[in-house]
Amino acid sequence: MANRSVAMGLALAFVAMTALCCAPGAAELPRLDHPARSDGSLKLLVVGDWGRKGTHNQSRVADQMGRVGEKLDIDFVISTGDNFYKNGLKGVRDQAFEESFVDIYTAQSLQKPWYSVLGNHDYRGNALAQLSPVLRKIDDRFICMRSFIVNAELVDFFFVDTTPFQLEYWTHPGKHRYDWRGVAPRGNYLANLLKDLDVAMKKSTARWKIVVGHHTMRSVSEHRDTEELLELLLPVLKDNGVDFYINGHDHCLEHISSRDSPLQYFTSGGGSKAWRGVFHPNKDKLRFFYDGQGFMSLQLNQDQAHFIFYDVFGNILYRWSSRHPQSSTYLDEE
Numbered sequence: 323m324a325n326r327s328v329a330m331g332l333a334l335a336f337v338a339m340t341a342l343c344c345a346p347g348a349a350e351l352p353r354l355d356h357p358a359r360s361d362g363s364l365k366l367l368v369v370g371d372w373g374r375k376g377t378h379n380q381s382r383v384a385d386q387m388g389r390v391g392e393k394l395d396i397d398f399v400i401s402t403g404d405n406f407y408k409n410g411l412k413g414v415r416d417q418a419f420e421e422s423f424v425d426i427y428t429a430q431s432l433q434k435p436w437y438s439v440l441g442n443h444d445y446r447g448n449a450l451a452q453l454s455p456v457l458r459k460i461d462d463r464f465i466c467m468r469s470f471i472v473n474a475e476l477v478d479f480f481f482v483d484t485t486p487f488q489l490e491y492w493t494h495p496g497k498h499r500y501d502w503r504g505v506a507p508r509g510n511y512l513a514n515l516l517k518d519l520d521v522a523m524k525k526s527t528a529r530w531k532i533v534v535g536h537h538t539m540r541s542v543s544e545h546r547d548t549e550e551l552l553e554l555l556l557p558v559l560k561d562n563g564v565d566f567y568i569n570g571h572d573h574c575l576e577h578i579s580s581r582d583s584p585l586q587y588f589t590s591g592g593g594s595k596a597w598r599g600v601f602h603p604n605k606d607k608l609r610f611f612y613d614g615q616g617f618m619s620l621q622l623n624q625d626q627a628h629f630i631f632y633d634v635f636g637n638i639l640y641r642w643s644s645r646h647p648q649s650s651t652y653l654d655e656e
Contacts, residue, residue, distance in 0.1 A: 349514065351480075351522050352470040356398060356435065362624055364474050365394045367432075369617040370402030370536070370570025371441070372593025373422035379615050379634050380594035381426055386636035387617055388429020394619060398434045399427075400479070402570030402590055403441030403536030405466070410447020410501075414456040424461045437481065438466040441536040441570060442500075445485045449501040468504075469515055471522060477530040477622055480519060484535035484569075486511055487550040516558055523562035529624055529646060531564045536571050540580075540587045542611055543572035544600045559585060565627070565646075568618075573597045575616050575631045577642055579607040584647060588629060590618040610640040 358364050367387055374380050387399075406418050427436075444452055451457070452466045468483040485491065486505050491498075505511050523531060537548045539556060559567060560583050570591035578587040587606070592615040600613060615634040620627065624646070631640040 356474045358475040364622045365396045368400045368590040369593040370591040371404040373406035374594040375421040378595040391431030399436045401438035403439045404443045410444040411451040414451045436463045445500045478526045478528040480533045482535040484537040532566045534568045540578045541572045543574045575612040577610040592616040
């Protein structure tokens with residue numbers, strides 16, 4: 323165990339040094355434009371860890387998403403990954419795509435773009451299938467790339483491929499196989515990705531900056547904090563004034579505030595199977611934790627961000643609002 327910890331530290335140090343000093347020239351991340359409303363606002367839902375062909379209350383969560391989506395008149399949906407259990411898709415013709423996505427999220431309000439990242443379970447299947455334009459011919463809502471930007475005028479969403487950061491998936495995969503096509507070697511991939519993110523964030527002129535990944539940065543649930551993200555990705559977020567980090571991976575709903583920066587962490591991984599009774603406190607400020615199924619909404623305008631967590635019955639569990647740091651007055655309330 324000690325040797326493994328030393329190896330982890332050396333690997334993290336190598337990747338960080340490579341990213342800062344030796345990475346090839348930055349390549350521009352794919353960028354999609356999603357115009358804000360005429361009043362400059364934006365409304366969306368966030369769900370993660372959902373693709374179980376309707377089981378484990380996935381269908382019930384989907385039903386409540388449709389109801390809330392209609393009430394808010396949402397602009398789009400964000401998926402925080404683990405889109406298809408247990409081992410991703412087998413290929414572009416895998417019926418799981420219809421059975422876990424097309425046939426489940428049928429509400430009219432959810433017929434909007436779904437901007438999605440890959441989770442670790444997605445990488446255990448044919449990861450390239452989820453990135454294929456063939457799926458968009460089946461259902462044009464499903465927009466999935468490794469890392470990309472969605473520009474919604476007042477906000478830039480930076481979607482980050484977090485699975486390759488996890489060293490254990492490479493060194494100790496156990497019985498699982500990960501589809502590293504287009505990713506290996508890990509060091510080069512992460513170095514380029516971190517460099518590209520840093521460049522894109524520095525160029526961003528959006529009012530808000532939000533990062534979306536699958537893996538937890540800070541969490542009190544099963545997976546806890548992700549060491550590689552804290553070592554490699556978090557410094558880029560802090561250096562570029564990112565407001566919020568949104569993730570899945572842990573099958574719960576939670577809000578954690580950083581104690582040494584304005585950054586806020588939101589987990590929305592309750593799209594189907596939940597983990598009850600798991601709690602591991604960490605060093606940051608836990609504002610809300612629910613070890614059950616549900617999803618999250620986010621409403622944004624120039625001055626304020628408003629988050630709401632809902633359970634599987636559509637009940638509001640938690641609200642949190644914050645004014646933009648550059649606003650004339652500051653609001654931080656539950």
